[in-house]
Each structure stands twice: as structure tokens, then as C-alpha cells.
């Protein structure tokens with residue numbers, strides 16, 4: 034038997050009627066009619082769930098990402114509990130960078146910390162290209178998940194070049210991205226070398242996930258909102274385009290997400306996205322005008338709203354569904370990740386409410 038490295042066999046199976054490629058989530062991404070508005074939550078697998086905290090009690094974050102059995106169980110937890118319309122692979126944006134040879138760790142309560150920040154051409158050279166054999170645990174986890182999930186689609190993901198570069202250049206999480214911007218403005222050639230290298234790593238990492246059978250991918254440029262549109266277009270867009278447009282041949286939906294990106298929504302769509310993620314600062318109808326009629330939107334409940342009384346949450350869900358009708362496709366989500374203190378029962382209720390309020394009778398019924 035030959036090993037399928039293109040994902041073609043998995044895709045053929047996935048596109049059977051009612052299969053993951055025909056799911057409400059994938060259909061909404063493709064701007065096709067749906068029986069209800071699909072919903073999932075960024076960071077749905079994670080610290081808000083007691084069953085997750087239990088499994089992670091004695092396992093470090095990066096280690097858990099490298100164990101297909103744990104990745105599979107953690108990814109499935111929110112699907113079982115909340116009945117969301119999609120699963121997202123449990124991993125972290127720094128996993129491929131670590132596989133590319135960067136010495137880093139994920140420190141509890143802090144986030145990714147890089148031992149030797151990347152600041153010179155020699156540092157950039159040390160970031161190696163990656164392939165399937167550098168991340169075998171991701172390939173295995175995706176294949177196990179695709180089997181376990183049946184008709185529920187699995188979303189693969191990666192960090193975008195700017196957000197990854199920020200962790201590498203700063204050496205860890207950063208509020209103002211000062212060193213990153215200093216490098217970008219002070220040494221554009223080195224910046225483009227770094228962002229170009231990260232784009233290659235990201236593209237390869239997503240290709241591994243696609244070959245293993247994910248039904249969609251999301252590119253997280255969480256911190257791109259720190260840039261003006263002009264600087265985004267000059268320093269970041271070409272590299273995110275390498276990734277997203279580079280995946281056009283895969284034929285699966287590509288979601289492009291960032292926070293604080295009101296001014297960047299049009300450009301982020303242009304990078305080669307089928308769906309643009311929108312945070313809570315921009316209403317979805319306004320976002321749709323900026324993105325254009327040929328892309329779907331994803332979002333955009335403020336994660337803090339989940340701490341409000343239920344009637345307030347219900348009114349906000351209604352408003353977002355109404356505003357989402359202006360878009361040619363809408364995937365309901367938060368505007369950023371689930372906060373660790375969130376009551377998981379509220380998330381389950383939001384899923385049921387989105388399904389109930391958006392239910393459309395089947396054609397001809």
C-alpha cells in the first residue's frame with residue numbers, strides 16, 4: 034500500500050453527503066445554504082473544562098501536544114460536551130516552530146518563552162524547514178481524530194508569520210511588540226527573511242494536517258491588529274499570502290483570524306482566505322462591507338460577555354445572528370478565545386441557542 038500524502042483519499046470520503054465536507058460548518062465557510070448557523074469556539078478545548086484540567090494535571094503543555102492519544106481526547110472533549118459544529122486540533126502555534134529547531138517552552142501562566150530570541154540573520158538561518166517527519170504526532174493525531182469524529186469536521190490551524198515572529202523576536206508574550214517592530218522598520222530585509230522562513234514552516238505544517246484529513250484550516254494572526262493597514266500590507270500580507278494562497282489547491286476552506294483588526298479586514302481577506310475572523314469590536318454587517326461579498330465571516334461574541342446574566346447573552350447572540358445575515362456565510366464564534374474562568378455550561382447553552390435561533394426548514398419541507 035502506498036502512503037497517501039495529498040489527503041485526496043480522505044477528502045473523497047469526507048465529501049460524501051452528510052460527511053464533514055458537507056457539514057453546516059464547511060457549507061457556511063463555502064457560502065452555501067445551511068440548516069442552521071454552525072458554531073464553535075476558539076480555545077473550546079482547554080482550561081474552561083474540568084475534564085481537560087484533569088488530563089493535563091501532570092503533563093506539560095508541549096508534551097501534551099506531542100502525544101496523539103492526549104491530543105485526540107482533549108480535542109474531542111468540547112465536541113462531546115457542547116455539541117459544537119466543528120472540532121479544532123489541540124496544539125499550540127509554537128509547536129511547528131519548536132519542530133523547526135527553535136528552543137522554546139510554554140510556561141504556565143505566561144505562554145511561549147523562547148530561550149534565545151531570534152534577532153540576526155544567523156538566527157533566522159537556524160529555523161529549519163519542516164515536513165511530516167518533524168511532526169509525526171500531529172499527523173497521527175489528525176488521522177485518529179478524523180476517524181473518531183465521523184461527520185464532525187476537524188479544523189487544523191497554525192500561527193501566522195507576524196504573530197509567530199513576535200514571540201520569536203520578543204522572546205515571549207509582549208504587549209507592544211517593540212522589538213518586533215524595531216526589527217521590521219529598522220531592517221526590512223532581515224524582517225522579510227524571518228517572516229518568509231516562518232511562512233514556509235507554517236505552510237508545511239498546515240500541509241501535514243491537510244494530508245492527514247482536516248476539513249478546514251485557520252491561520253491565527255492574533256496580534257496583527259498592532260499594525261496599521263499600510264504596514265500590514267507592506268510587511269505581513271505577502272507572507273500570510275504565501276501561506277493561504279499556497280493552500281488554494283487543497284480545496285478546503287481557509288479561515289484568517291486576528292484581534293483588533295477592524296482596519297485590516299479587507300487586506301486579511303485578500304491574503305487568500307475564504308472566511309475572515311472578526312473580533313467583537315466590529316459588527317459583522319460592517320465587517321462584511323469591508324471584506325466584500327465573496328467571503329464568509331466568523332465571529333464575534335465578546336468572550337467577556339459569557340460572564341453576563343443569561344438574558345444579556347441571549348440578546349447579544351440574537352444581535353450577532355442578525356448582523357451575520359448581511360454576510361454570504363456566517364460561522365458563529367467568539368471574537369477571541371474562551372477565557373479559562375468561563376462556565377462551560379454557558380458555552381453549551383450558547384451552542385443550543387445559536388442552533389435554535391438560526392434553524393431553517395429544509396428546502397421543500
Ligand SMILES: Cc1c2[nH]c(c1CCC(=O)O)Cc1[nH]c(c(CCC(=O)O)c1C)Cc1[nH]c(c(CCC(=O)O)c1C)Cc1[nH]c(c(C)c1CCC(=O)O)C2
Pocket residue numbers: 074075076077078079080081094121122123124125126127139140141142143144145190196253255370373
Ligand atoms: C497566548 C498563548 C499562546 N500559547 C499559550 C498561551 C496562553 C498563555 C496563558 O494564558 O497561560 C499557552 C497555551 N496554549 C494552549 C494552552 C492550553 C489550553 C488553554 O489555554 O486553555 C496553553 C496554556 C492551547 C492553544 N493555543 C492555541 C490554540 C488554538 C486553537 C484553539 O483556538 O483552540 C490552543 C488550543 C493557539 C495560540 N497559542 C498562542 C496564540 C497567540 C494562539 C492563537 C490563538 C489566540 O490568539 O488565542 C500563544
